[in-house]
Amino acid sequence: MNTTETLLWVVIPYVCLAVFVLGHVWRYRYDKFGWTTRSSQLYESRLLRWASPLFHFGILAVFLGHVMGLGVPKSWTEAVGISAEAYHVMAVGIGAIAGLCTLVGMVLLIYRRRTVGPVFRATTRMDKLMYLVLAVVIFLGLWNTVAGSVLNLGGYYDYRDGVSVWFRSIFLFQPHPELMAAAPLGFQLHGMAAMLLFALWPFTRLVHVFSAPVFYLWRPYVVYRSRSDRYGARAARPGWERVDRPQKVR
Amino acid sequence: MRVMAQMSMVMNLDKCIGCHTCSVTCKQAWTNRTGTEYVWFNNVETRPGQGYPRTYEDQEKWEGGWTLTKNGRLRLKAGGRLKNLMTIFASPKQPSIDEYYEPWTYDYENLTNAPLQEHTPVARPKSLLSGQDMNVTWSANWDDDLGGSPALAAADPVLAKISDKVKLEFEQTFMFYLPRICEHCLNPSCAASCPSGAIYKRSEDGIVLVDQDACRGWRKCVTGCPYKKVYFNHRTGKAEKCTFCFPRIEVGLPTVCSETCVGRLRYIGLVLYDADRVLEAASVTDERELLASQRSVFLDPNDPAVVREAEAAGIPRDWVEAAQRSPIWALINKYEVALPLHPEYRTMPMVWYIPPLSPVVDVVAETGEDAEDPGNLFAAIDTLRIPVEYLAELFTAGDTVPVTAVLKRLAAMRSYMRDLNMGRDADASIPASVGMDEASMYEMYRLLALAKYDERYVIPSAHAEQAHGLEELATECSLDYDGGPGMGGSGPFGEGSGVNDPIAVENFHMLRQRQTTDTVADPSTRKARVNLLSWDGKGAPAGLFPPRSGTDGPHLRDPEGPSGETQPLPAGGSVPGPAGTGTEPTGTPPTGTPPTGPARDDDAGAGR
Structure with a gap:
């Protein structure tokens, strides 16, 4: 384990993850009002109608694939009787399709963002940086899937014996940087770009991922709120805790 | 029996003369901001007419409101919960800006800066969305007073429901005005459509509000509301709607649209x-x-x-x-x-x-x-x-x-x-x-x-024992909030990001900015907004009226500026007004902002 390896695959990941977690906490506390999707559908919907679902559903599938590939150890899938070949075919097949949808959707969305005047005008500098990093991550990920696993450029590499183990080791606080150092360049770049994206995440519009409104499915349709549980637009002052008034006795 | 109270409104259409005063004062009070240029919490439509946004009443097209399923249960017309979530990435039935209108301003600067020339210089319309030149082809009241009839009025979805033969005769017989605000429904479909649960009905008075901190901009409410009275602020990415002027109602005052209604209807x-x-x-x-x-x-x-x-x-x-x-x-x-x-x-x-x-x-x-x-x-x-x-x-x-x-x-x-x-x-x-x-x-x-x-207007004020629950709290210094005092322009993540300003503070600064600045309200700065909400109708605060010709109003002079010369407004930046310099503005402090009297001006300025 040399210094470069440690820096690249231990220090940077932990720093990025810390920024990711603390950044979200800070952003949520400081900027609930800015926590939004910043939809641009009002300006243009013809392109968005296709591009946005393509991208979003695609990236959701990609995310689930990563949960599968990075989160589930190889021994587990083999224990339930999925052979390495079957897993490989499934992962590459679904992954390539999902990745392609994501890529096409993203290209269309970026094209729309650049060419539709009002949309481009509503694009912040942070958005542009985020789009760049996100595009690099997605492109590298798709490149690894297609070039690495389908075309077998540079020989066969089973990321489930390398990258995945390293990824889990980060969260087990027993990092194995040597596994990443041994991975092909494509995987290294993809991982590094993803780390950068995680560090950027809390400061971009990507925070809307964490407000995926799944609770809508169970919530009562009409929400009632009392004036008294809102306390106005006033934030609580540090050092002072609110004391609830005793409820009126009925 | 579960008794609830609902603040509600009745309008007597016989008295409406279509003067649009309600719309204008409402706009001045609530939506005179970037991102809400096209937003009219109150609008007045000529009937027959297409309404605003165009043909919003055609629910076969826009799928707002509720529908009854075969087994007699209510379902959102746009689809059930699952469909609502699945279409979250591109809302299929959301009116585009064309259904409202593309907001614009005029290139007024050209009128004064144009060189001497044969032809009179003109102020060309510029889109507030793209910044480009544009042709004005539609607005919130394009078909006002049956303008453009019969071509435009014929597209009225209500007219389409009554038989064809009456149309011609009908146009000769009558026309009336329909002022509209949010209906503050008992069974609000906007709230039911909101995936985040940000739209809520206040249990005390039934006013339907959007929690700006909880709204995530999924824009389902726009589809859900059949009256199309929830609007999408395209700069902040949040939904906004008529608030029934709750800060006024809470203290027993009628809404701005009612207060200023000429016909008292x-x-x-x-x-x-x-x-x-x-x-x-x-x-x-x-x-x-x-x-x-x-x-x-x-x-x-x-x-x-x-x-x-x-x-x-x-x-x-x-x-x-x-x-x-x-x-x-x-x-x-x-x-x-x-x-x-x-x-x-x-x-x-x-x-x-x-x-x-x-x-x-x-x-x-x-x-x-x-x-x-x-x-x-x-x-x-x-x-x-x-x-x-x-x-x-x-x-x-x-x-x-x-x-x-x-x-x-x-x-x-x-x-x-x-x-x-x-x-x-x-x-x-x-x-x-x-x-x-x-x-x-x-x-x-x-x-x-x-x-x-x-x-x-029989409006009981909110209760003193509930004072700490009032959204517009006036019992403590309203500059005491996290990150206060003062207010900035755009936050680090775009327009409106950062901590929310309490409304009283926002109004105070906006009013003072408006009254002491020498530039026209610039939609790109939040500070240059006008707010009639904080004016109680007593007296005329400086800046309410333009200076009389000949006499340069003293309050319009920049106290720091050399010989009262005007300072240009930096694009998108903050206005170096008197507040920023820490000196007292020479204008009269605005009335009707009780929490922040003139004594606090220095504090407010120093913190900015």
């Missing part, structure tokens, strides 16, 4: 209703039953049993008394002259309308007959099928019977009161012919024609 008051019966009432099979079923949900505030239940539900005594004096209750359930707008959307709207009799009177008068004779008027209401059918499509899901009944009551009141005004004997048979007695007819006349301010 708006009434505000409480209605008590049984919250347990709302869903059942909204689910009746026959659309034409919805008017009656909604009326039956309202509870008689004079009924001792209702009063008892209201008190058990924690409704303060003075609120119950206000409900007893409520003009809304009287107009809806006592005189039965107010009707809901589009009950067939099944949202149980709570802004009701007294349909206009004037078109009928006009037609009779044009024939040379006596337009106030009850016989003539009654006959005209019966024969003038067209206006009645049109009104029925608006107010009673197409059922002409209730509309005719209301118009006859209004006609009877006219005839009955004419006898009194002319010094003749009152004709008791006229009220009797519409099912009223003389006393209640006179009372109704008083309410419709003479009612003073405190009779039109």
Whole structure:
């Protein structure tokens, strides 16, 4: 384990993850009002109608694939009787399709963002940086899937014996940087770009991922709120805790 | 029985002259900001006409409101919960900006900066969305006063529901104005559509609000509201809607649109209703039953049993008394002259309308007959099928019977009161012919024609013991909030990001900025907004009116600037106003901002 390896695959990941977690906490506390999707559908919907679902559903599938590939150890899938070949075919097949949808959707969305005047005008500098990093991550990920696993450029590499183990080791606080150092360049770049994206995440519009409104499915349709549980637009002052008034006795 | 109180409004359309004062003052108070250029919490439509946004009433196209499933249950017309979530990435039924209008400003600078030339320089329209030159082809009131008829009015979805042959005749017969705000429905489909649960109905007074901190910009509410009264702020990415001017209502003042209504046609008051019966009432099979079923949900505030239940539900005594004096209750359930707008959307709207009799009177008068004779008027209401059918499509899901009944009551009141005004004997048979007695007819006349301010607006203020719960808190220094005092322009993540400013503070700074700056309100800075909310109508704060010609208003002079020269506004940046320099503005401090008197100006300035 040399210094470069440690820096690249231990220090940077932990720093990025810390920024990711603390950044979200800070952003949520400081900027609930800015926590939004910043939809641009009002300006243009013809392109968005296709591009946005393509991208979003695609990236959701990609995310689930990563949960599968990075989160589930190889021994587990083999224990339930999925052979390495079957897993490989499934992962590459679904992954390539999902990745392609994501890529096409993203290209269309970026094209729309650049060419539709009002949309481009509503694009912040942070958005542009985020789009760049996100595009690099997605492109590298798709490149690894297609070039690495389908075309077998540079020989066969089973990321489930390398990258995945390293990824889990980060969260087990027993990092194995040597596994990443041994991975092909494509995987290294993809991982590094993803780390950068995680560090950027809390400061971009990507925070809307964490407000995926799944609770809508169970919530009562009409929400009632009392004036008294809102306390106005006033934030609580540090050092002072609110004391609830005793409820009126009925 | 679960008694809840609802703040609601009735508008008497006979009195609306279409002056748009309500719209303008509302816009000044609430939506005079970047991102809300196209947003009209209050708008006035000419009927027949397409409305705003265009053809919003065509629910087959826009899929707003509720629909009844085959097994008799209510479902959002745009689809159930799962479909709602699955279409979150691109909302299929959201009106585009073209359905509203592309907001614009003019290149005024060209008028003063253009070099000497043969032709007069012009201020060209510039899009506020793209910044490019644009052709103005539509606006919020493009078809005002039937402008562009018959080509434009023919696209009116309500007109399409009544048969073709009446159209031509109809255009010659009548036109009226329909002022619209958010309906603050009992069964709001916008709230039901909101995936984040950010839209809520206040349990005290039923006002429907958007929690700006919880809204995530999924824009489903825009589709959900059949009245299209939830708007998407395209700069902040959040939904915004009519607030029923809750900061004013909480202290007993009517909404801005009502306060400034020239025709005094708006009434505000409480209605008590049984919250347990709302869903059942909204689910009746026959659309034409919805008017009656909604009326039956309202509870008689004079009924001792209702009063008892209201008190058990924690409704303060003075609120119950206000409900007893409520003009809304009287107009809806006592005189039965107010009707809901589009009950067939099944949202149980709570802004009701007294349909206009004037078109009928006009037609009779044009024939040379006596337009106030009850016989003539009654006959005209019966024969003038067209206006009645049109009104029925608006107010009673197409059922002409209730509309005719209301118009006859209004006609009877006219005839009955004419006898009194002319010094003749009152004709008791006229009220009797519409099912009223003389006393209640006179009372109704008083309410419709003479009612003073405190009779039109019966608004109990929010309670002192709830003061800490008020959204607009005035018991402490309102600059004491996290990150305060002061307010900035755009936060680090775009327009409006960062900690929210309490409304009082925002108003104070905006008002002062507005009054002391020497540039025109620039939509790109949040500070340059005008807010009439904080003006209580007493006195004229500096900057309310432009300086008189010849005398340069002293408050318009920059105290730091050399010889009172004007400073250009940096693009998108903050205005170096007096507040920024820490000196007192020379203008009079604004009235009506109690929490922040002039003594705090230095504090406010230093913190910026």
